[in-house]
């Protein structure tokens with residue numbers, strides 16, 4: 001049986017066993033796959049799904065922190081937060097551009113987000129209630145994002161891998177600014193320390209869920225690892241994150257809200273208690289506290305920006321016509 005694939009100089013590729021074996025050989029040889037290269041349709045679709053969802057996460061991810069820009073406690077904090085939120089917007093744009101090289105438009109991806117066909121990270125459906133939440137997002141959410149994205153710098157698809165290099169550098173600054181907010185709070189008054197602990201209590205488990213379901217329930221991992229899109233499984237990255245983060249919490253004088261979280265000498269890592277996957281799937285399927293508000297905000301931004309997109313298109317058409325007219329003179 002042949003499956004019809006897109007791409008390739010002629011716009012089509014027959015997915016014969018020989019074609020698939022040749023593609024696999026390129027992957028195994030650590031060659032980068034570029035947009036105009038022949039690729040299996042499943043590879044292309046997996047990348048569009050993952051990069052599109054990643055882009056949506058960056059853009060929706062601006063909302064929880066954007067909520068605190070006007071309330072940041074000092075000018076320095078406001079400037080840093082503003083820069084961070086702008087960085088996330090930039091990440092979304094690189095990622096949409098990387099996905100567009102695979103033959104999907106940003107309009108299509110946005111429509112999929114707005115009508116619920118495309119997901120975005122579960123983490124952004126939780127509310128930011130206090131200033132300590134902003135520190136915790138930088139520390140834990142950007143920390144988890146870095147853990148997941150450093151291996152993506154070695155993803156087999158060139159445009160995604162290259163975009164991740166800059167994204168990871170910026171996420172690293174974000175993580176530090178978050179941790180520094182936490183350090184300041186934890187060295188402050190008892191009330192500030194309590195606020196920091198409360199934020200850690202609310203964000204710890206959702207941060208662990210960012211890595212996706214357990215390996216046994218991860219539908220895409222095996223294929224994505226064979227294609228070297230993913231380099232580590234969800235559970236492997238989650239474990240690395242826990243091992244890196246628990247000592248950071250200890251340094252702050254905070255306690256991770258998991259009584260089963262203990263160092264396990266034999267495995268050389270921390271054990272952890274059970275993750276509430278019912279909560280994860282409820283949030284992913286739209287039942288989180290902020291899902292509706294997040295999508296409503298994205299829809300409003302998309303609708304409000306319609307005139308800008310229309311004007312840009314008309315302007316581009318006019319320029320093209322002017323160029324053609326000049327060339328004909």
Ligand code: FAQ
Pocket residue numbers: 049050053054055057058061062088119120121122123137141142145148209210211212213217218219220221224230234284
């Ligand atoms: N939330 O088979 P798997 C950031 C879905 S960026 C919602 O394991 P896969 C920066 C998954 O899509 C954060 N859905 O899937 C920032 C699939 O559903 P589908 C985003 C999730 O793709 C910081 C199903 O479950 N990062 O934070 C989640 O192999 C601060 C089965 O799962 C990325 O997107 C989830 N947490 O592995 C911004 C990184 N997890 O598509 C602002 C790139 C899983 O079949 C402020 N993505 N699902 O309908 C990845 O590495 C992967 O896509 C995973 C999931 C690891 C997220």
